[in-house]
Amino acid sequence: MDLPPESGPASPMAGSALPPANFTPAGEAAVPVAPVATARPVQRMPMRMSPPRALLEIVLVALAGAGGLVITAVATTFWSPADDRWINLATSGGAGLCALAACFLLLRLAGHAPRTIGWRFDRPSTDVGIGLAALVMVDSLLILIILTLSVVWPRLLEDPYASQRAVRETLPTMTWPQIVLVMLGVVVWEEVVFRGFLLTRLRALTGRWWMAVPLSAVLFGLAHGYQGPLAMAMIAVLGIVLALLAVWRRSLLPGMALHLANNLMFMALLRLQESMEHPPT
Secondary structure (H helix, E strand, C coil): CCCCCCCCCCCCCCCCCCCCCCCCCCCCCCCCCCCCCCCCCCCCCCCCCCHHHHHHHHHHHHHHHHHHHHHHHHHHHHCCCCCCHHHHHHHHHHHHHHHHHHHHHHHHHHCCCHHHHCCCCCCHHHHHHHHHHHHHHHHHHHHHHHHHHHHHCHHHHCCCCHHHHHHHHHCCCCCHHHHHHHHHHHHHHHHHHHHHHHHHHHHHHHCCHHHHHHHHHHHHHHCCHHHCHHHHHHHHHHHHHHHHHHHHHCCCHHHHHHHHHHHHHHHHHHHHHHHHHCCCC
8 A cells, every 4th residue: 555645844855956055075174154243333432321421430530630640749749859840740740641541541441442532643634734723713713802801801801911920830941842742741631631531421411512512611721720710711712612623523633733732832922921021131
């Protein structure tokens, strides 16, 4: 008696002359199949983060700067330079260095690339040119502000040289190579901390660039409060321009170029003023 065919799904190889997918001919080694790589998310400025984390990182960087100030102040008690202003420079430099180190350490712990705070230099000519062009506009704007304040709030200009005097009391007498080196260090740490780190964290806290930019500029001006109210207001205006450049170009380089050129111009004017007050005999 003939039996009926078995019921159920047919074999995938039934009626096919093709070998299975994992078939390897005799005498040939099996070629391993590489796993499909998962694309990493693109890291750009600014990286997304929660407001609590942004606030925590701001506090940690501030504490690192304060700790660097204290550590350097204690360390310099054993140093007696001929000019005590070198101690002032060392303590402020220690604070800036520790804050700078804290920024990059937090980036590394979070797995974020430095470019997420604008630390990128892939368009040097364009970014430097934009920064120097912005310096001309900033100086024109500051002159207009000073003229306006002289009419609206004349008491603010009763001591126009307070800023120069404060800088003289802070910075020791230096050669031009020393001035350039010190100003370069100041520009790097201030741009990374205030524009790269603080600005992006304020953006995470507020959710809007138009709120983060003025807030960072106000804090930048307050950090220079020792130079007097007029200088503090002017530096806050400068901070707005520096922040806008960082947001626009997604890079700190334009602001660094503007900041360095501005500081060197200020130091040149300070030297000129000193030479006029104390002409060589």
